[in-house]
Amino acid sequence: MIDLVAIRSGRGGLNLASSAGLSLRGLLLVGLLIGGHAFAEEKGGMAMDHSMQGGMVMDATGMVMNANSERLPEDCEKISRDYEFTVIAGTKYAEPFADTMFGFNQHEWKVEPCSRITVTFKNEDQVRHQWMVHGLPKYIYDQGMFHMEAAGGHTQVGTFIVPSDDRTYLAHCDIAQHMEKGMKAQLVVGRGDGDLWSIPGLTAKFERPPTATFLPRWIWLGLLLVGFISAAYLWPRLIKRGR
């Protein structure tokens, strides 16, 4: 009996070791993937990065990736409703909001669960823009993403189908700094599951605004600590001198 337990725990140890090895390998792989991704982004932008993937229509005017107008998410019995949105991208739509530079004509869309959405994505700027939705089911959408990109002055049309759960999806432009500068929006399915932060005209910025007096908390803590230590050091000396 004791032997058995020993063998079992021995095996357990082995399993632990091999699974630790596996997860280390997994980590390395993830690291490589992220590194490779960053490298591809730097080398040739999104076009190169995604050119290996299926489900993509691409030409000089832009692209539509993972378009889906037929396949139902597993939790949907049928298409509940069809929507047609025109999403316009441009610097002009940033004007109403402080510290933004780019924007969409709308930063929120509301749809019913299991609906089919056709987006006409129109880019009024000279630079390219994207409208990318994240968090969709990966068994339909590669990387859980529906992605449109329109070259300057061009329009793309694409369709996708959302699942049945109440959820708020991020829709944004992934080109460097475009989301930070205003190209962030949300697609609310059903009741959604909470607003995203920093949506122009909709939700507050998550970061506190930088001011002259603002310092990170750890600096304040450090200063406080230095204060305590010097007080503890100086106090007995001051008392001595007083005598």
Ligand SMILES: [Cu+2]
């Ligand atoms: Cu953009």
